[in-house]
Amino acid sequence: xxxxxxxxxxxxxxxxxxxxxxxxxxxxxxxxxxxxxxxxxxxxxxxxxxxxxxxxxxxxxxxxxxxxxxxxxxxxxxxxxxxxxxxxxxxxxxxxxxxxxxxxxxxxxxxx
Amino acid sequence: xxxxxxxxxxxxxxxxxxxxxxxxxxxxxxxxxxxxxxxxxxxxxxxxxxxxxxxxxxxxxxxxxxxxxxxxxxxxxxxxxxxxxxxxxxxxxxxxxxxxxxxxxxxxxxxxxxx
Numbered sequence: 001x002x003x004x005x006x007x008x009x010x011x012x013x014x015x016x017x018x019x020x021x022x023x024x025x026x027x028x029x030x031x032x033x034x035x036x037x038x039x040x041x042x043x044x045x046x047x048x049x050x051x052x053x054x055x056x057x058x059x060x061x062x063x064x065x066x067x068x069x070x071x072x073x074x075x076x077x078x079x080x081x082x083x084x085x086x087x088x089x090x091x092x093x094x095x096x097x098x099x100x101x102x103x104x105x106x107x108x109x110x111x112x
Numbered sequence: 113x114x115x116x117x118x119x120x121x122x123x124x125x126x127x128x129x130x131x132x133x134x135x136x137x138x139x140x141x142x143x144x145x146x147x148x149x150x151x152x153x154x155x156x157x158x159x160x161x162x163x164x165x166x167x168x169x170x171x172x173x174x175x176x177x178x179x180x181x182x183x184x185x186x187x188x189x190x191x192x193x194x195x196x197x198x199x200x201x202x203x204x205x206x207x208x209x210x211x212x213x214x215x216x217x218x219x220x221x222x223x224x225x226x227x
Contacts, residue, residue: 004155006155031213033213033214033215035215035217042217042218042219042220043156043201043203043215043217045214045215045216048213048214050213055212055213056212056213056214058214088153090155090156092215094213099144099207100161101146101158101203101205101215102158103148103155103156103157103158104155105154105155106153106154106155108153
């Protein structure tokens with residue numbers, strides 16, 4: 001099976017802009033969760049989707065949003081970018097919630 | 113609140129010896145635990161997991177031990193190889209309740225295996 005894919009792999013944006021990141025889970029996996037990794041905060045949970053429904057959300061401002069499509073692919077959006085949003089954004093794929101989290105390679109976002 | 117803790121930020125081990133990485137958790141609802149290996153700017157690579165109904169799980173050179181009463185788990189790597197040098201993350205999840213589908217991570221332990 002192909003692994004979890006994330007696009008783009010690298011992104012440079014300017015403060016105030018918005019960005020959309022994409023995640024394609026492993027075929028057959030229906031749960032997708034998103035994480036932010038920064039040197040200061042480590043790996044922090046953003047949100048989790050299952051069957052197109054957001055079931056869980058971490059402690060991030062409303063500028064961070066996401067969605068899941070009927071084919072289980074997921075996107076996350078960050079609006080009004082701030083310098084502190086610079087991070088590695090990781091997507092994890094699970095066959096069902098709570099089991100077998102497999103990660104994609106991540107998207108490195110740099111905000112200047 | 114850090115519900116999963118890895119108190120050793122680094123560990124240095126000679127090639128061929130055992131590496132033991134430790135992890136503590138505070139939430140008694142956690143029932144599934146995972147270890148990941150990670151290189152900078154890459155996604156975590158899954159190594160091994162354990163369910164709370166077990167106290168040990170082995171996969172090749174990797175063994176995870178779970179002590180539920182102490183809320184402690186450890187990853188043993190035997191024998192350690194230079195290619196094992198990376199940051200290791202402990203993670204936990206719960207199969208029920210509001211935290212379903214979410215992973216809680218420790219801060220990681222940098223393992224260095226020297227020849």
